[in-house]
Amino acid sequence: MAVYTKIFLKFPRKFWPTGERKQFFVHASSRRGYYGMWQSFEEEYPGANVLLVTVTDQESRRIEQQPDNATMAEAVAVLRRMFPGEDVPDATDIYVPRWWSNRFFKGSYSNWPIGVNRYEYDQLRAPVGRVYFTGEHTSEHYNGYVHGAYLAGLGSAHRQV
Structure with missing residues (x-):
């Protein structure tokens, strides 16, 4: 079972680039799976001011065990490093699905190894x-x-x- 967490963050306003070819952005970290892939929903939901960030594996497990306000602070800190010239506000809301720690799911999706028949x-x-x-x-x-x-x-x- 793979662990893959999509975290949704709502902001009071947009500060990230929008427009054609600007829906996704990447954060490179020395920590594997640490707030790596970001997606804006501005195209689909104009004015929603929502970003999605994906964390994986050990980072997913760690984040599922901590309070949402700690996750929100970490994610905003990453965004401030990603957009140093922008006035990045604090997020106003967060949603963290906890698929791995939910006893009925215990993960996000199956990840079969090569050779399964x-x-x-x-x-x-x-x-x-x-x-x-x-x-x-x-x-x-x-x-x-x-x-x-x-x-x-x-x-x-x-x-x-």
Whole structure:
């Protein structure tokens, strides 16, 4: 199971570049997975003043265990380093999904190693009585993706035992 956390931050105003080819920006850090990929939603939701930042692996686990205000402070500090000439305000709101620490999920999406074959997928989706198991993790061709979950769900719904 891979751990991948999308953190949503709302700001009182825009301070980041917008326009064509300016939806994504990257922060390079010596810490793997530390606030690396940023995305603006200005194109989709004008005036929302929302940024999404992705953290991964150990950083996801660490961030899920700390209070949101600590995560907000870290993320804003990164933005201030990324945009040194801008007046970067404090964020006004944050949303941190905690997929890894949620006992019903324990991760963000499956991450199958090379060499997994159809037998392993069949074992995961094998029904136990009238209980069927499905989701992106049972999709042989599209594991880790929403459409893999959708297609696997359709397959389970139409399965005859």
